[in-house]
Amino acid sequence: MKLLKSAKIFDGENFVEGYSILVNRGVIEDLVPKEDELYISKIAEVMDFGDAIVAPGFIDTHTHMLNYGINQETSIEKFETFKEISEFIKEFISQNDLPYYIFTDFDESKWKDVKTPTRSDLDKVSEKPIFLRRICGHMGIGNTSFIKLLSEKVDLNAVKYDAETGIFLEEIPLKIHSIFPYSEDFQEQALLKAQDIFLKNGITTIHEIGTYRELRLLQKLRREGKLRIRVRFYISDTTPYNFEYTGIESGLGDQLLKFQGLKYFADGSVGGESALFSFPYGRRKSQGLWLLKENIEEEFKKALELNLQIAIHAIGNLAIKRVLNIIEEIGSGESFRIEHFEFPEDEDIEKAKNLKVKISVQPNFIYNWGQENGMYESKLGKFFVRNNPLKKFIKAGLEFAFGTDAMPPSPMIGIKGVTLHPLCEERLTIEEALKYFTKKCAVLTQEESLLGEIKRGYLADFVIVDNNLEEIKATIVNGEVLSSGRNN
Template sequence: MIFDLLIKNAIIFPESELKDIYIKSGKFDQIEPSGKKTSYPALSILNLREKTLIPAFTDAHTHFFQWSLGRIQVSLEQVESYDDALNKISAYLSLNPDTPAVIATDFDQYRWIKPILPSKKDLDKISTSCPIVMRRICGHLAVFNSPALKKIENLVDKRFIDFKEGIVVEDPVLKIYNYFPPSPEMINQALQSAQQECFRQGISAVGEITSSLGRKIIARASHQHQLKVKFRLSVNQQDFKNLQQGGFYPSLGDDPVSLRALKIFLDGSIGGKTAAVSFVYKDAPASARRGILLMEQNELGELLKSALNDHWKIWIHAIGDRAIDLILSSAKKLHLKNTENIRIEHFELPSPEAIDQVADMGIQLCVQPNFINNWSFPGQLYQQVLPDEIYRFNNPLKEILNRKCNFCFGSDNMPVNPFYGIQGTVNSPLPVQRLSLTEAIKRYTFHSARCLGDTNRGKIIPGFQADIAVLNQFPDENNLLQIEVEQMYIDGEKVYDPYGES
């Protein structure tokens, strides 16, 4: 037999022995100790000279489409103050006076010198003719100027809009590009740039949460071979009902793009103080001291029954303990079967009892270790807005592991950088959040792939798809933010090699 690719002298994390890896038809075929006197013929040979391999990451929770567009317009992720954010928006508009709208993304007021929520008044000072939107990093809250509000006022549920302050929450924010559609040229540039960033971070597959517009664009680009990242897509409630009426069912094959899940939103975010909780946020307005629930139990129960009966996976956004408990009580009340097809997204503020129930029911969890780095260290967001006893039990990944819950990792694009998230849990200030490095990498590779329904990805063993990242150094607890991906393979094909030919 002639193999397609032989990778020689590789160190497969977490082992230290050198291995030779034979790849055929996009899969790992044989893995043997390096240094054997005889080797099998291969069409291509890569000598890694003792460099480290890991399985490519699967980011199980992304908003790839929105993130891709935000990257090429106005990203506020790195700005240090409100004034800097406004100046960056103004500068972009000055350089692009004919732009139909400015969507400035990923601001986080809790990282600013003075945490202040943007205002419609200040955005109107920049322009009263061009729509401007500042979207918070959580994706659940945005501030619109007057032209932007006018654009959407008859298109969305007005319950989500504060016209006086320009604050918009939840559904309209998640569908922002439906109301302010980008040009085809912008879309193509955005998708290619975002895919390269995925490769740079060692990501081969994502669980994508987007609008119907995003799904169509991703599917078309993949069909035209413009995208090589694998996409496992979800649909919102309205699209789900339309698909059901049309007789469509989820696809579970290994196609580059497949429809996997119904996405349900039960609450908002901690940063927006809209995550549904049983306690009172610090300094929260009287109207939202315990966040908001976006759905009643009866409606949730009907959706769960309907989707599970048609073999859909269900991804449910639930950050606060009230939202988490609503899922668990609904499943228990309805005596639901196939609860392993239910996946709770985020699970940031569970009670110990909720963790036990999740383990008993076999419900999956998709958690974000990068949130620990972003907001869980002393003085950061969680400590600013949560009561002390709640803060000390946020994102309790070690407890989730100890109680044998089925969980995986995703980034929620905050940021798209698996090693940043892994560094958060490995070096967490709270023991309840701390995982070993080996365990954290497994949760971002094999377990994330499995949570998306891909049972033959995420390990470097015979029979699995050959998705791998070549690293510049062997990972340890101290070097995670210095690690770079030097090469990337998907299905045995090289897709990224910044120092050679890609």
Template sequence: MKKIFHILFLAAAISSCQNRIPRENAETIYFGGTILTMENSPPQVEAVAVKNGKILFAGTKSEADHYANPTTKMVNLNGKTLLPGFIDVHGHLTSRAGTMDAVDLSPDPYGTVNSIKDLQNRIKNYITENKVTAQQPIIGNGYDDAIMTEHCHPTRAELDAISKTNPIIVIHASGHASVANSAMLKLLGITESSKDPEGGHLGRDKKTGKLNGKLEENASFTALLTLTNKISTGQNTESHAMQNLMKAQEEWLSYGQTTICDGRTMGESIALLQNAANQNLFKADVVYFPDYEYSKNDFNSLKSKYMKYGNHLKLAGFKFSDDGSPQGKTAWLTQPYLVPPEGQSKDYTGFPIFTDETLYTDLKTLFQNHITAQLHVNGDAAIDQALRVIKRLKDEGIYKPELRATLIHVQNSRPDHIQKIKELGVIPSYFPTHTYLWGDWHYSSVFGPERASFISPTHSALKAGIPFTIHHDSPVTPPDLITAVYAAVNRKTRSGMILGPDERITPLEALKAITINGAYQVQEEGRKGSIKAGKLADLVILDQNPLTIAPENIRSIKVLETIKEGNTVYKRN
């Protein structure tokens, strides 16, 4: 018996000595609130110690105190919730910067332009209030025919009614279409004899055959690039573009994101990002995906930057836009739209951007160079094409799942896609905010009840064991991942209908999709996405706990503070 007591005494003494061994001192310790790690074990901890931009320790408060010294900053969360910083896996940072000066035409719930009359008045007021000269081009952004009362796009004539001298172009909320007035068409060199560009469409009046001002897909993208080049005026414009890029970064930070995505970098935007990095202006990590078609000539110089951070900027792959927008009715479907857009027949199914052979050749170049791709696929025909081409490349030994190619949006998915996605080893990144903002429109006009109920099928992916992510696609919506989480959990439309209840997921599952799964998608799960010793101290503090608040109230959660590598980069006043 004495021997047993002696052993126990020695064990206690050793434990006591270990507790007194000096440990590395933390710069900051967070405690006093809910700390969600996004790790399976442990899912929650009492305290987190941080030093030199990394997490030293995550565990009990008593153990964390061993990392404290008189200079350690002790941050009491006072009941608030700490999580890993949110990861934006698909947004458009430079597009948001580029529309920063545009007239805001957003409808409810983010704006007030809920009719074509509202749109006309908004631009007229802008002209008056800003003393816009008679020939000055005007860009509006964010009009949405799905929500506006007329449920149709404005026309060239309706924009001419605002001004016949000011070139005016208004960009659809999806970013996949725009409408120009007569003066803008003239400025862009688009005439009645102009032909549709490859992968794009010039809208025409069904009765007269004349241009109605609508530009779809590559017709719209080309027009906007042309317009940008025409109004560029050298150094002042470059300086202003940088200011707008920094404003856009602040928006992302205010929504809790410590990793920001630029999902289709085009034209001068690549140089803009690189200049910002060279000037050390990024507070968050920025991962960008140049549009491959627009970057082919620069591919060899760009590929040398792949997966290498420099001053918080990393080229993380290349982007392909394989079709258009479902709410804008340019996505490529196998079955016709429930209600075809104006000017189209009842068998209209949208259209592809690429042939199979073009997509195959381009993806082969990337995958042979061990570079990944993001593929924008909204309609089920576009999803079919992407899966078909990637399967061919996988069968040839060229695509390997460790590349983690990503299908972006995957809105009009079908149940048979789930197993194919799993077998190929690609990642679906869903846009569940669609169920909230456009669910009623998808139900009654775009897809009909059955197809609409399966958009963003997160629960089916979860059941199949597929690592999926969710995104906000800003500036299609604000860079608001909390609303994306709300939508994935509730799938409630603006009218209150539950759209596809079987596809709802839990708040924790949705949070993992914007943290640890997001880190996996951008191939950084070893250093981001969860609260774990050794990972970057990328953190966000919320005013409420998403796991305990009523699910229907998740949208009310506010970001109080965003922390990048231990430094506060945003704090709510």
């Protein structure tokens, strides 16, 4: 047995003082009053965290751990100008002889020279095949050599592609690592590195969105004892018809690794100008893209028949409205999730609540792009203030929770985001922010009696945070300290 001592406990709902946590075989045995600590400490290993706060481990309800790991080597997020990126690419190419080069995470909205590069810009950097994927994952740019290489693998007439600029939307950037896959060994090392970073950020459970190939790799790590973070997996490159005779349904697995459901895209991103709004916006003055295929209702009905949860990406107000109309037509919303749900109309917040649809929100988007003079304002004008109306969600009784989308995988940044919303009336308290990164997250996978709270019988997953809520001190999964310190 172990006894966790600290100045405060956040139990998933409130801060509590005067108690320690008794853990036995990976499960919370009890909350022990301070006056009983001396007796219990004689029969249990004491872990004293001093003036820190012990909270339930963070649950990231929408993320991409494998992609995050892969991108660590070639991320260009930190650079502030295209010139700096060009120099980095040239240096990287000089040191790495590869058949092609894929660089990720550029965010031109934060550059000093704000200008989306084009095919001709990349041609000047190198004649070797180069592809740059935007941080949102929904837009990318290739140089002439890369586009020629890509055309040998993909029919360019069948994807969203502008030949003059070399800009691709949706299919190609989203599937770039599947079209040009890394070796299984490379992907395994990327997953393990990313897992360490997620744990350092206090994340103990993730809702991972990926491919069949990643699921097989996670199963391998599970068998070999290398998987240390809990994973609830959603597959994004399939249909329910592939599951028809398998008997596989949502929740299959164990407490460490479970298959959870299917992921679909209704629209794109604001930064890539492919999120679907009811009005034209951005540089292209387009409303964005609708990505769900015709008659998708039949596919969704088949998924529900097979007990598969459905997660649908929808950011723009029109995409959200159309998705909810589809769910309403089907008649049952309890097995649906909407990912992001950033710009809903008031009537659609109410509709989502009435349909019992669950929502995964990314509060770090507020921190990164949703404040005054941020990227959302530059693209959407005054409409930007309507992003992520969290207080409205709470008042409506909407079932929602937080995730990071690995941008970056830091709930602490998301917690800052909800306290900095451009509308004061939409800001959350620290207690509310913590609740929606812990207790409420478990609801999305129907694990509210197992995860997300510090309560007797719950799994012993904890994050230890300093008393100013600024630094992760340690991360505990199943009662074992797996990480200390933060590295995001």
